[in-house]
Amino acid sequence: MKTIHDQLKARRKALGLKQEDMMLKAGMARQQYQRLEAGGNPRLDTLELVAKGLKMEVVLIPQEKLQAVRNLLSSATYTPAGAEMAETPSASATDNPWKGLLEDEP
DSSP states (O other): OOOHHHHHHHHHHHTTOOGGGHHHHHSOOHHHHHHHHTTOOOOHHHHHHHHHHTTOOOOOOOHHHHHHHHHHHHHOEEOTTSSSEEOOTTSOTTOOTTTTTSSSOO
């Protein structure tokens, strides 16, 4: 599994952004963003700000649900922009793959 730093870098590159662009996207100087990608330990509010600038979300997943989320994500296909999840061929159009996944009740 990629580190959060690797994920941020990969997402930035996928969006065609340079580290300098993060000043406009997240209000963060290039040097500060570069330290973050290089393994810096950001505060949560900084991480949320960077995620928003990269059109990402910071999500906490209960450990007992982590494997189910990983399985769901690995079986799903995404649009090229990564904005919406498309159903796999075996899933019916009325199924909601997220239903009950993070809730206590099934």
